[in-house]
Amino acid sequence: MxxxxxxxxxxxxxxxxxxxxxxxxxxxxxxxxxxxxxxxxxxxxxxPAAVKKAIVDVLDREDAVFVHGYMSNAGYESVRGAIADSLNKRFGTAFGDGNIIMSVGAAGGLNVVLRTLLNPGDEVVTFSPYFVEYGNYVRNYDGVLVAVPANTADFQPDPSMLSGMITPKTKALIINSPNNPTGVVYSAESIRKIAAVLEAKQKEYGTSIFIIADEPYRELAYDGVEVPYLTKFYKNTIVCYSWSKSLSLPGERIGYIVIPGEADEYQLVFDAACIATRVLGFVNAPSLQQLAVARCLEETxxxxxxxxxxxxxxxxxxxxxxxxxxxxxxxxxxxxxxxxxxxxxxxxxxxxxxxxxxxxxxxxxxxxxxxxxxxxxxxxxxxxxxxxxxxxxx
Amino acid sequence: MxxxxxxxxxxxxxxxxxxxxxxxxxxxxxxxxxxxxxxxxxxxxxxPAAVKKAIVDVLDREDAVFVHGYMSNAGYESVRGAIADSLNKRFGTAFGDGNIIMSVGAAGGLNVVLRTLLNPGDEVVTFSPYFVEYGNYVRNYDGVLVAVPANTADFQPDPSMLSGMITPKTKALIINSPNNPTGVVYSAESIRKIAAVLEAKQKEYGTSIFIIADEPYRELAYDGVEVPYLTKFYKNTIVCYSWSKSLSLPGERIGYIVIPGEADEYQLVFDAACIATRVLGFVNAPSLQQLAVARCLEETxxxxxxxxxxxxxxxxxxxxxxxxxxxxxxxxxxxxxxxxxxxxxxxxxxxxxxxxxxxxxxxxxxxxxxxxxxxxxxxxxxxxxxxxxxxxxx
CATH class of the missing domain: 3.90.1150.10 (Aspartate Aminotransferase, domain 1)
Structure with missing residues (x-):
C-alpha cells in the first residue's frame, strides 16, 4: 500500500x-x-554559549515578523553575505550572497543539489567507505550511486581507481572530508589528482561533472591539519556545509550550499537549487537559526x-x-x-x-x-x- | 546540464x-x-509574545545538548505527546505520541506523506482552485495531480464530480480547508459526502485512498464557523499541520503530521513516514522550535x-x-x-x-x-x- x-x-x-x-x-x-x-x-x-546569546539577541533586537517570516528561498541576503565574507576571509575565495543558499542542514543541502543535477539513471560516484545515506539521497532522484572501492592502505581516495568509474552518465562525485567514517582528511595532493581526473573526463565526454563537497566536519580537524577548500581546486565544486557538528546544532537543521560563480552555467544551477529548496518542501532554512548562526561565524x-x-x-x-x-x-x-x-x-x-x-x-x-x-x-x-x-x- | x-x-x-x-x-x-x-x-x-517567552524559557531551563541535539526522526516524544493531548482535548480524538510526526512545516509534511504513499504513475486528486505547489510536490514522486473542476457556485467541493475522477490508481485526495485561495471552509456536509465517495471507491477497487488534509489555515476561521476535523469523518486521513500562519512562524518551518491508529496499515505508514523524513533530508523538524511550540499550544x-x-x-x-x-x-x-x-x-x-x-x-x-x-x-x-x-x- x-x-x-x-x-x-x-x-x-x-x-x-x-x-x-x-x-x-x-x-x-x-x-x-x-x-x-x-x-x-x-x-x-x-x-557554545555564544549561540544562546545570539538567539536571545536576535529575539530582543529584531522585529518578530522579520525573524520568523518568509524570506527568499535562498535565505536572508544579509546572512548569506556574512557567510560569503567569512569564507572569503578564511579561504581567499570571492563569494557573495549570490553564491550561498541556506539549507536544512547538510542532508537538506545534498538533497537540493542532487535534485538539481540528476536525471533518472545518472551516476554519482563516491569513495568507500561512505555515509550510508548517500545511497538513499541519490535514489530519491532515481540516480545510481557508484562506490569506488576503499583504499585500505590509508583511506586516502585513490584517483587511479576513480578514473575507471567515471562514465558519460556521471553527474557528480561526493567527497566527504574530514571523512565519516574513517576520520581521514583528504590531502591537497589527493584533491589535485581527483580534480585532474575529473577535468580530463569532462573534456573526454563533453559533460559537466560536479564535486559535491559534504562538509559537516570541516571545523573538526586535529593537530593543525589543513582541510583543503575544494572550490579552489576545481571550479565545478558545490559545497554542502552544516553547523550540526561545528556548533553542536544537529537538531536545528541549519547549513548552507555554496555554488561558485565560476561553475558551469552557475546562474541556472543556482536558480534551480533555489527552486528545488522550495518544491522539495524545505521552502527555506529555519529563519531564527539563520540569523543566529550569522552572529556566530567566528565560533566553533x-x-x-x-x-x-x-x-x-x-x-x-x-x-x-x-x-x-x-x-x-x-x-x-x-x-x-x-x-x-x-x-x-x-x-x-x-x-x-x-x-x-x-x-x-x-x-x-x-x-x-x-x-x-x-x-x-x-x-x-x-x-x-x-x-x-x-x-x-x- | x-x-x-x-x-x-x-x-x-x-x-x-x-x-x-x-x-x-x-x-x-x-x-x-x-x-x-x-x-x-x-x-x-x-x-504572539508567548513564542519569544517560550524560546527563552527553553534555552534557560533545558540542557543545550537536548535542545539542539538529534532526537528520533519523528521528533521529541514529549512534544508529540503534548500535541496529541491538545488535539484530543479540542477534537475528541484519541491520538498519542505514536500518531504524530513533527515536520518541516506543512510543505515538508506533504512531501513526506506523498513520498510515503506514491509509486510512479499514482494519482493524487484535489479540488480546483488549489495551491500551485501541490502539482510540484506530487511530481517530485512521479505522481500525477488530477484536479476536480471548480464548483464556481460557492467553491464548496463537489462530491459528484469527485466520484468520476477516482481510479484504481488514486492514492490520495488533498483537501485544504480553510482553503487557499478561496477562503472557503469545507462544511461537515461536504466532508461527509466526500468520505462516502472515497469509502465506496475503496470498496469498488479494493484499494486504500487517503485524504491528506493540508491544514495551515485551521485556526484562521471567522464568525465562529466550525472547521471539521477530518480524521473523525474518514479513517484513512493524514493531517499535515503548520504553525506558519496560526503563530506567524512561516520562516521557522515547523509543523506536524497526524497518522491515526485506525488508518489502514497504520504502523507501516507511520514507520515509512519517519524514514521518509530522514531520507528526504529533513532528518527532523527544527529542535528548538519543536520545544517552543509545545509550550504555545493554547496560543493563536x-x-x-x-x-x-x-x-x-x-x-x-x-x-x-x-x-x-x-x-x-x-x-x-x-x-x-x-x-x-x-x-x-x-x-x-x-x-x-x-x-x-x-x-x-x-x-x-x-x-x-x-x-x-x-x-x-x-x-x-x-x-x-x-x-x-x-x-x-x-
Missing part, C-alpha cells in the same frame, strides 16, 4: 532500529552509564574535548591490540575487526558496546566508533573493549 | 519571479508604502486583526463593483475578474496592485488577494482598486 521505494527502505531500516532498541534494552537492564553507545554521530558537547565547538577523546580512545584500543587509523578529523575511529564486522559488532554488544559495522559504509572488515561521547564513557568502556579483544585472542 | 524536471520548473518559475521583481521595481519607483502587494501569504502580524495569532482586514477589503472591493466570495477562513479574498485573469492582474500593476491570477491555481477568471497585510495597506489600496474597476467599466 505504501510506495515500493519506501517498502524497501522500511525493510532495510530494521538493522539500524534493532541497534537503537538494543541500546535501550541494555540501558534498561544495566543502567545507561554502563552502556557504551558509540553508534551515533550526535555531539555530546553543548553548543570545543575541538580540544574531541581531541582528548580521540587520543584516549586510540591509545585504549591499540593497547587492547586493535588496529585503528589515527583520525585526523571528525569524531570517528575506524577500527579493523579481527572477524566479520557484523559478527564483531554483535559480539561487542555482549560487553554493552555499540558500534556500527563497516558493511553499513560499504567497507566490510571494520567498525565505526563515534567518540562524540562523554570522556567518562570512553574511560568506562575500555575494560569492556579489553574483554572483547581477549575473546578474539588479541 | 541540470535535471530535466528542474529545467521545466526553472522555466515556469519566471512568471512568479517576474511578480517579485515587478514589486521591487514598483517599490523603488513609488516607495514601498505606495505599492499594494497582495501576492504573498506571508503574515504581516508578529508571532490575532484572528481579529485578519477579520478586520477581511471586512474592510470585502466592503471596499464590492463597493468598487467587484464580485468576491466573502471568505470564511484563511486570509485570501477570491475575486472574480471582469476580463482574463492574467490580463487583469497585469492591468492591476499599473495601479501598483499586485495580485495572483487564478490561472496559477487551476481556476481562470479570478484573482487571489492575500490580505495578511497591514490594515493601512488595504486602506491606501482602495482608491487604486476603484480606478482599476473604472477601467473595466464597473
Amino acid at each position: 505504501i510506495s515500493e521505494k519506501m517498502m524497501k527502505l522500511a525493510q532495510n531500516n530494521s538493522a539500524i532500529r534493532a541497534m537503537f532498541e538494543e541500546g535501550n534494552r541494555l540501558a534498561a537492564q544495566y543502567g545507561r552509564e554502563n552502556v557504551y553507545d558509540f553508534s551515533l554521530g550526535n555531539p555530546n558537547f553543548p553548543a 565547538t570545543d575541538v580540544g574535548a574531541y581531541d582528548t577523546n580521540r587520543k584516549l580512545l586510540y591509545k585504549g584500543l591499540t593497547d587492547c591490540g586493535f588496529t585503528c587509523a589515527f583520525p585526523q578529523g571528525a569524531f570517528y575511529m575506524w577500527m579493523k575487526t579481527p572477524a566479520d564486522d557484523r559478527e564483531f559488532a554483535g559480539a561487542a554488544k555482549k560487553y554493552n558496546i555499540l558500534v556500527v559495522p563497516g558493511t553499513s559504509f560499504g567497507c566490510p572488515g571494520y567498525v565505526r566508533i563515534a567518540y562524540c561521547v562523554a570522556k567518562a564513557t570512553i574511560e568506562r568502556s575500555l575494560p569492556a573493549f579489553k574483554k572483547l579483544a581477549q575473546e578474539y585472542g588479541l | 541540470i535535471s530535466e524536471k528542474m529545467m521545466k520548473l526553472a522555466q515556469n518559475n519566471s512568471a512568479i519571479r517576474a511578480m517579485f521583481e515587478e514589486g521591487n521595481r514598483l517599490a523603488a519607483q513609488y516607495g514601498r508604502e505606495n505599492v499594494y502587494d497582495f501576492s504573498l501569504g506571508n503574515p504581516n502580524f508578529p508571532a 495569532t490575532d484572528v481579529g486583526a485578519y477579520d478586520t482586514n477581511r471586512k474592510l477589503l470585502y466592503k471596499g472591493l464590492t463597493d468598487c463593483g467587484f464580485t468576491c466570495a466573502f471568505p470564511q477562513g484563511a486570509f485570501y479574498m477570491w475575486m472574480k475578474t471582469p476580463a482574463d485573469d492574467r490580463e487583469f492582474a497585469g492591468a492591476a500593476k499599473k495601479y501598483n496592485i499586485l495580485v495572483v491570477p487564478g490561472t496559477s491555481f487551476g481556476c481562470p477568471g479570478y484573482v487571489r488577494i492575500a490580505y495578511c497585510v497591514a490594515k493601512a495597506t488595504i486602506e491606501r489600496s482602495l482608491p487604486a482598486f476603484k480606478k482599476l474597476a473604472q477601467e473595466y467599466g464597473l
